Amino acid sequence: MLNDFINIIGDIISKSGFVIGEYRHFIMIFISCVLFYLAIAKEYEPLLLLPIAFGMLLTNLPGANLYHPELFITESGKVDIIEIFNNGGLLDFLYLGVKFGVYPPLIFLGIGAMTDFGPLLSNPKSILLGAASQIGIFITFICALLLGFSQEVAAAIAIIGGADGPTAIYVTSQLAPKMLGPIAIAAYSYMALVPMIQPPIMKLFTTKKERETVMGQLRKVSKREKIAFPIVVTILICLFLPDAAPLVGMLMLGNLFRESGVVERISKTAENELINIITIFLGLSVGATATAENFLNRQTLFILFLGLAAFSLSTATGVLFGKIMYYATGGKVNPLIGSAGVSAVPMSARVSQKVASEANPGNFILMHAMGPNIAGVIGSAVAAGVLLAVFR
Amino acid sequence: METLKFAFTITLIGITIVFLSLIALCVLMSLFPLLNYEWKKSSDTDKGGSDDSSYLEIEEDDDFHNDSSDNSSNSSLIALLTAAATAYMGSSSDVKVRVTSFKRIPQTSPVWNTVGRSEYISNKL
Numbered sequence: 001m002l003n004d005f006i007n008i009i010g011d012i013i014s015k016s017g018f019v020i021g022e023y024r025h026f027i028m029i030f031i032s033c034v035l036f037y038l039a040i041a042k043e044y045e046p047l048l049l050l051p052i053a054f055g056m057l058l059t060n061l062p063g064a065n066l067y068h069p070e071l072f073i074t075e076s077g078k079v080d081i082i083e084i085f086n087n088g089g090l091l092d093f094l095y096l097g098v099k100f101g102v103y104p105p106l107i108f109l110g111i112g113a114m115t116d117f118g119p120l121l122s123n124p125k126s127i128l129l130g131a132a133s134q135i136g137i138f139i140t141f142i143c144a145l146l147l148g149f150s151q152e153v154a155a156a157i158a159i160i161g162g163a164d165g166p167t168a169i170y171v172t173s174q175l176a177p178k179m180l181g182p183i184a185i186a187a188y189s190y191m192a193l194v195p196m197i198q199p200p201i202m203k204l205f206t207t208k209k210e211r212e213t214v215m216g217q218l219r220k221v222s223k224r225e226k227i228a229f230p231i232v233v234t235i236l237i238c239l240f241l242p243d244a245a246p247l248v249g250m251l252m253l254g255n256l257f258r259e260s261g262v263v264e265r266i267s268k269t270a271e272n273e274l275i276n277i278i279t280i281f282l283g284l285s286v287g288a289t290a291t292a293e294n295f296l297n298r299q300t301l302f303i304l305f306l307g308l309a310a311f312s313l314s315t316a317t318g319v320l321f322g323k324i325m326y327y328a329t330g331g332k333v334n335p336l337i338g339s340a341g342v343s344a345v346p347m348s349a350r351v352s353q354k355v356a357s358e359a360n361p362g363n364f365i366l367m368h369a370m371g372p373n374i375a376g377v378i379g380s381a382v383a384a385g386v387l388l389a390v391f392r
Numbered sequence: 393m394e395t396l397k398f399a400f401t402i403t404l405i406g407i408t409i410v411f412l413s414l415i416a417l418c419v420l421m422s423l424f425p426l427l428n429y430e431w432k433k434s435s436d437t438d439k440g441g442s443d444d445s446s447y448l449e450i451e452e453d454d455d456f457h458n459d460s461s462d463n464s465s466n467s468s469l470i471a472l473l474t475a476a477a478t479a480y481m482g483s484s485s486d487v488k489v490r491v492t493s494f495k496r497i498p499q500t501s502p503v504w505n506t507v508g509r510s511e512y513i514s515n516k517l
Contacts (some may be wrong), residue, residue: 006426108479120394120421121421121424124417124418124419124422124424125418127414127417127418127421128411128414128415131410131411131413131414131415134406134407134410135407137406138402138403138406138407139403140401141399141402141403142396142400144397145395145398145399146395146396146399154399172466187483218504220426221424222428224400224427224428225424225425225427225428228424228427229421232417232420233417236413236416236417236420237413237417239413240409240413240416241409249506315430359468378417379414380409382409382413382414383406383408383410386405386406386409386410387406390402390405390406
């Protein structure tokens with residue numbers, strides 16, 4: 001009787017996570033706790049960082065076996081759905097949405113329903129700043145290749161420079177699924193750190209006189225223009241670059257819901273319930289991919305470093321293009337709006353406003369900065385389409 | 393060396409495609425105001441104006457023409473009425489409001505009320 005009792009207790013203890021866990025698992029649990037702190041106490045992108053951190057915690061609990069990466073990375077390179085249905089766990093099922101590229105476009109649907117493209121339509125030239133900010137992506141791609149990463153992984157790392165979480169996750173899930181955890185965490189961490197990363201770069205490349213530039217009033221955009229915009233963008237971009245269709249198409253569909261004014265219920269669902277549900281699924285499953293084996297290696301450090309470089313370069317190229325526009329227009333464009341060309345909506349536009357108002361307290365460039373900010377979303381989706389077209 | 397060459401090729405292609413796509417969008421967006429122009433024209437003739445960017449016309453009243461003894465006072469009043477109507481509708485400068493008639497009504501407020509109100513308005517200016 002006593003022996004049985006001791007045997008059972010011993011068996012339970014031997015199977016517990018405390019015994020079978022390796023030091024790497026406990027390091028990952030510690031890292032997830034750090035992310036909890038950043039999400040809850042510091043409010044760094046909590047909507048995604050919190051579920052990502054929890055997914056990371058769940059997947060690194062020794063013995064829990066909630067996520068099985070081996071089911072997704074097979075020798076043939078194809079996902080065996082039957083095997084997942086037979087042996088998969090909760091996180092495996094949720095991860096299917098990432099693997100098949102379903103969640104990021106649905107997030108874009110919600111973003112489209114929340115976005116007002118009016119500032120961009122009233123100043124179409126500002127879309128060029130959104131294009132200029134994507135240069136950082138490609139410079140980082142060169143750096144990543146030179147550091148020895150494969151082409152696909154280099155492309156996935158470089159897209160962090162677009163400062164667009166769903167785009168980064170989408171590209172990585174298609175090109176380098178093993179790297180999804182570190183890349184997603186780097187992307188969202190740097191997006192949260194926009195107010196700290198961007199201002200020094202903005203000040204470095206601009207003079208006080210340029211930062212003080214006051215921009216004119218934006219024209220009012222009619223409803224007809226706002227309705228035409230998503231349709232025109234979808235036709236043009238998706239015909240030109242079909243690989244960008246899932247992201248751009250969903251973004252524009254969401255925006256058409258909003259602007260048409262005839263499907264208010266659907267629009268509200270897309271921008272509230274749907275995006276919230278998908279955010280939970282996306283965050284959890286992306287966090288689950290950050291297993292100790294995938295995360296704790298030298299490559300992660302390089303990814304974090306290259307991600308920061310990508311983000312900084314994108315900011316710098318945006319500001320420099322803003323300077324070109326400043327001189328080309330005879331000082332009518334404040335170059336600070338160029339930094340908003342990285343997506344990170346609306347944080348980077350707010351940072352542009354903050355730096356501009358430091359130089360000139362009466363200067364309000366927020367709405368002007370929203371133009372390149374929204375253009376950055378389209379620009380990063382196009383850049384993602386280019387990378388997918390080449391490497392997928 | 394091959395890697396670098398490949399990386400530069402992809403970079404060049406990528407940047408070119410991103411810029412070409414967004415420049416094409418920029419050109420198309422620059423043409424968008426034409427949509428408003430056509431709409432404005434058609435709404436002028438068809439609907440007589442029921443939206444922001446249309447004319448708002450007030451029916452002509454004979455009193456407007458008859459009561460023209462003080463032209464400068466009328467001009468100020470018309471400007472005031474136009475501004476009030478525009479502000480009330482929360483519209484922007486592209487809205488056209490045309491006052492085609494107005495009618496003076498007899499003074500009914502006690503004189504002390506009128507004086508008090510004008511003093512209050514003066515203090516706010």
